[in-house]
Amino acid sequence: MRLFAAVLPPPAAVDELARAVARLRALPGAEALRWTDREGWHLTLAFYGETAEEELPALSAGLALAAAGEADFPLALRGGGRFGSRALWAGVAGDLTALGRLAERSRAAAPGDADRTYRPHLTLARGRGPADLAPYVSVLDAFEGAGWRAGELALVRSNLGGGPDRAGPPRYEKVAGWPLRGAG
Structure with missing residues (x-):
């Protein structure tokens, strides 16, 4: 199974962002983009890729330790950006130092993308x-979501699209979660 660690925004934050994304989807050329489903919006902390069932206990123990080492902290979805012409994302504000520590601890829980630089974002x-994402980023610049407290580290399964060609958007399923209750 394909797994990753994430912080899942609360429903109110998702609702706010969905209203902003509705405006983006009304812009000319929006139909040329593959939009992510709001049900799967998340802040990826560490990507583990294909993980065997027998590896889950050790991964879960590592993630429990990662969560125990960080107290809940404030976050907000704010602004946006792009990775070249391939991905449009919403930005993150708040205690990015705590978010970065949680990402580092999550990456240490199992082999995966340990060498990647962590850039907090939510892919939209x-x-x-090739797509000109600049107009979308310009609209996102004004987006300022309300703050919330990140209080859980989630282990999420990525189910690739259905069918033999894996067409369709991925679906995400929360496998487990651990409350953030450390000293920070």
């Missing part, structure tokens, strides 16, 4: 080919 859309 991907280009189907």
